[in-house]
């Protein structure tokens with residue numbers, strides 16, 4: 001292994017050289033999905049590469065050129081600008097769509113989104129597209145302001161200052177939201193989601209947590225009949241569904257806070273790590 005690895009897992013571009021692949025030609029516009037499954041198992045045969053037991057991750061997309069296997073490349077339409085395609089074909093919108101397509105969101109429904117990082121932004125943008133009333137909790141002041149002004153969250157709360165339960169209950173007839181989408185991966189926030197959701201409601205986990213979470217199944221799930229779900233990545237059919245949402249008015253342009261040349265990637269990644277960006281578009285140097 002080398003001393004460093006090229007990061008990046010969201011990309012829109014065009015085919016420079018299809019190699020032996022017959023289904024793409026030079027100049028085809030594409031997006032990528034980085035789940036490189038075995039191609040043989042039940043999930044891979046159904047295009048659900050993210051569930052493959054011998055999954056490898058592709059990526060390295062913060063570059064001018066990247067070599068990818070055919071199954072990781074998805075054809076994109078010619079009439080959508082790259083700045084939009086990279087959002088529609090990335091996991092910010094992809095995970096949001098995969099989560100919401102499991103939830104049956106209704107217009108006017110109050111949904112609580114925990115965390116306003118990239119996935120929280122995507123989830124909020126899609127919820128607004130479906131006409132939901134979105135309440136967001138987020139500790140970073142920059143992210144709170146960004147999701148309020150750019151993605152049009154209806155109410156944005158600061159967990160260090162606001163009483164989240166009181167705010168949610170006062171807007172949901174004192175029973176809590178029917179749907180909570182947890183996008184931070186913070187164990188405390190995940191536990192809060194299970195505690196704040198109403199009986200018979202659903203908690204959708206999108207934020208990654210490899211550390212673990214101590215729950216009391218009797219209190220958090222059984223006696224409340226809570227449904228716990230997860231959403232992981234996206235598939236080629238998911239991307240085509242997202243394109244249809246876009247053509248029906250889904251606006252994700254507000255997710256982008258910066259557009260910078262590739263050479264400024266180290267600076268902007270540092271800003272991102274400190275919670276000071278929305279989505280960032282990197283573009284090749286001219």
Ligand SMILES: [Zn+2]
Pocket residue numbers: 037038039040041042043044045052053054
């Ligand atoms: Zn497989």
